[in-house]
Amino acid sequence: MKITIKDVAKKAGVSTATVSLVITNNSRISQDTRKKVLKAIKDLDYTPSRSARGLVSKKTGNLGFILTDDHFLRTEPFYTRIFLGTEFAAHVHDFYILLTTLPNTFSIDDPLPRFVREKNVDGIIIAGKVPTTLIQKLEKYKIPLVFIDYVPPMGEFPIVLMDNISGGETATKHLIDLGHKNIAFLGGDVQHPSIADRLVGYKRMLEKHNITVSSKLISTGSPEPIKEEGYKAMKSLLSKNNNISAVFACNDAMALGAMQYLKDIGIDVPGKISIVGFDDIESNIFLNPPLTTIRVPKIDLGVEAVKLLSERITNKNIARKKVLVPVELIIRESTRKIS
Amino acid sequence: MKITIKDVAKKAGVSTATVSLVITNNSRISQDTRKKVLKAIKDLDYTPSRSARGLVSKKTGNLGFILTDDHFLRTEPFYTRIFLGTEFAAHVHDFYILLTTLPNTFSIDDPLPRFVREKNVDGIIIAGKVPTTLIQKLEKYKIPLVFIDYVPPMGEFPIVLMDNISGGETATKHLIDLGHKNIAFLGGDVQHPSIADRLVGYKRMLEKHNITVSSKLISTGSPEPIKEEGYKAMKSLLSKNNNISAVFACNDAMALGAMQYLKDIGIDVPGKISIVGFDDIESNIFLNPPLTTIRVPKIDLGVEAVKLLSERITNKNIARKKVLVPVELIIRESTRKIS
DNA sequence: TTGCGCAAGTTAAACGTTTAACTAGGATTA
DNA sequence: TAATCCTAGTTAAACGTTTAACTTGCGCAA
Structure with missing residues (x-):
């Protein structure tokens, strides 16, 4: 036989209502009684x-977590770590997380995730870029939504992002502090908000130190911020400038490509050129030299999302709309003081 | 106002009990009434x-999914795909999956996953190797368990495994069919049941075709079946045999290492030596030449586990204890007919 | 004609909480 | 001193299902 609230009430010599009030942390109960219960x-x-509980309170105690198939199956465990963060925080806020993936081909007449249709979640976390059609369909359900690492093109939703601007500043400052002046920015498509922000941070920090921002040192042509593009971009950058002493790559993948190119043409890193990346991906550790980079606390992104969502669910009139998770400079061996 | 069973009953002109019986597929209801409802x-x-539902039926409608942190965060999305399979099947069997990870340092006085303590699952799926202490603690809770890709050292649990023996046979047969006779087996630690079974399949198929099984062609010394060990093992194998024309590697990672070594010493694959792997990992596609391998249907592993668990939960006296998921030969370009 | 069995429903209790409304008694105020 | 207000609880209804036990009507055997 399962132990119920009645058993507790009897044992503590109070009514079941009192037990319930203790459980829900209601202030109507005295310290003494609370302790007994x-x-x-x-x-x-x-x-x-x-x-x-759910039956009477009309809450399910569950949160949905939606991301696309390919984000979930990525070899770099970025979103899996974010999920772990939500799992962790869910514990604290007494929720369970229901994870579901979405084909990235989601179209307007595809069914919504089951937990939405069956109303089995109190709120939903959406991680990474998802099809706009999903958001449109979801809006009608009036379920609280929170986005992680993606700014939806429409609507007014709470968002959790990493602090890309400050990350860009930190990375650039690190190079400046090491004595570098000719610092290149190796970027991808500036349409992507993260990349644009990292570039903003780069420019801001240069200006702050009275270093001229030169468009010849900035590469933003790459369609995708991947290794191969980093290789190409490094090549093209070097063909236009022969005095680059440091590179801030908009992410680790591109940094890897750049390092590969430099290795291929015999330029030593960090001997001749220092490189800073962004993301702190797993495979960095095996790299030679290990990459100095900006670490993105994936776990924290998840944690903050659950906090935000939990606030929304329990307390509708909340002001917080946007959470910026701070990033951190990890100094390894790909950067060096200029001689 | 939420729509309840009462609204349905009223609209259909029947009692709520009838609606309930229709929903649960009870045979007491006539076709006509069923249709109306x-x-x-x-x-x-x-x-x-x-x-x-849960309140009266004493079921939660949830299944737990447990795996260790490092399995979940692996770059090769093996267990994430298995999870996707369970998610998919959960849909069919009307369950929700609660995923949780475990530190691989789990010890006897660490707390069990929350869904166990709070009795919020009707059954649990355990994927991959987990600490024995976990299983011991779990046994006391009398929750149905199903294991995927791991044979627990104690207890009598239903298991879902891939068919390693038949996979080993298929891979070996493929090489034999291509005319190879000097086929090496590149293995890791035979303590690992999967590897041992793949070796069994290899031997069996050779014997079936009257090819002598030579211990000089079999390498089982590698502690871990990883790329680096594949490299070493290939080297050592070649130093003992100069007439190897084909290699069956116990997994893709070792196959990759072997290919790397062959490339390094200038032996063409598949020109001189054919290679078959096992697993069909994601990165194979970018390999040159693309690897012929045995595909493990990860999704199916998850699907079968949910099926098995669902049977256990609804129908205690079920006989099925072990499900072998068939594997499939994927022919790419690393194997060739012997000239 | 009576009695029985069966098919197809219905009735109503039960599941374990939360919470609005109520109460008893002591403290404060007028 | 009487009226009022708090504090710290209690009572009981409600949440939306499932299911054991009951009912009703019909066909069939004796």
Whole structure:
């Protein structure tokens, strides 16, 4: 027989309502009674029934987590770490997470995730870029949404982002502090908000130190911020400038490509050229030299999203709309003081 | 106002019990009534409340999915695909999946996953190797368990495995069919059941074709079946045999290492030596030459686990204990007919 | 004609919580 | 001293299902 609130009430010598009030942290209960009840709960190893709770409170106690198939299956465990963060925080806020993936071909007449249709979540976390059609369909359900690492093109939703501008500043400052002046920016498509922001940080920090921002040192032509493009971009940058002493790559993948090119043409890193990346991807550790980079705390992104969503669910009139998670400079061996 | 079973009952002109019986597919209801009710459900877009259901039926409608941190965060999305399979099948069997990871340092006095403590799952799927202490603690909870890709050292649990023996046979047969006779086996630690079984399949197929099994062609010394070990093992194998014309590697990672070594010493694949791998990992596609391998249907592993678990939950006296998921030969360009 | 069995429903209790409304008694105010 | 307000609880209804037990009507055997 399962232990119920009645058993606890009897053991503590109070009514079931009192037990319930203790569980939900209601202030109407005196410290003495609270203690008694808490002890009874512990002694009996009681856990409230989610079903019974959900039935009367009209809450499910679940949060949905949506991302696209290819984000989930990526070899770089970026979104899996974010998920782990939400799992962790869900624990604290007493939620369960229901993870589901979406084909990236999601179209307007595809069915929504099951937990939406069956109303089995109190709120939804959306990680990474998802099809706009999904957001449109989701809006009608009036379920609180929170986005991670993606700014939806429409609507007014709470968002959790990493602090790309400050990351760009930190990376650039690190190079400046090492004595570099001719610092190149190796970027991808500036349409992507993250990349644009990292570039903003780069420019800002240069200006702050009275270093002229030269368009000849900035590469933003690459369609995708991947290794191969980093290789090409490094090549083209070097063909236009022969005095580059440092490179801030908009992400680690491009930094890897750049390092590969430099290795191929016999330029030593960090001997001749220092390189800073962004993201701190897993495979960096095996790199030679290990890459100095800006670490993005993926776990924290997830944690903050759950916090934000939890606030929304319990307390509708909340002001927080946007959370910027700070990033961190990780100094390894790809950067060096200029001689 | 949420639509309840009462609304459906009223609309269909029956009692709520009848609606419930229709939903649960009880045979006591006539076809006519069933149709009426189904129509009302559709018209009203009714979905039963999980909480209410759970409360009376004492089921949660959830399944737990446990794996270790490092399995979940692996760059090769093996377990993530298995999870996707369970998600997919959960849909069919009307369950939700609660995913949680475990530190691989799990010890006897670490707390069990929250869904176990709070009794918020009807059954649990365990994927990959997990600490024995976990299984021991879990056993006491009397929750149905199913293992995927791991044979626990104790207890009698239903398991879902890939068919390693038949995979080993298929790979070897493919090479034999191409005319190869001097076929090496590149393996890791035979303590690992999967590797041992693949070796069994290899030997069996050779014997079937009256090819002598030579221990000089079999390498099982590698502690871990990883790329670096494949490189070493290939080297050592070649130093002992100068007439190897084909290699069956116990997994793709080792196959990759072997190919790397052959490339380094100038032996053409598949010109001089054919190679077959096992697993069909994602990165194979970018390989040159693309690797012929045995594909493991990860999705199916997940699907079968949910099926098995679902049977256990609804129908305790089920016989099925072990499900072998068939594997499939994928012919690419690393194998060639012997000239 | 009576009695029985069966098919196809219905009735109503039960599941384990939360919470609005109520209460008892002490403290504060007028 | 009487009226009022708090504080710290209690009572009981409600949430939306499932299901054991009951009912009704019909066909069939004796």
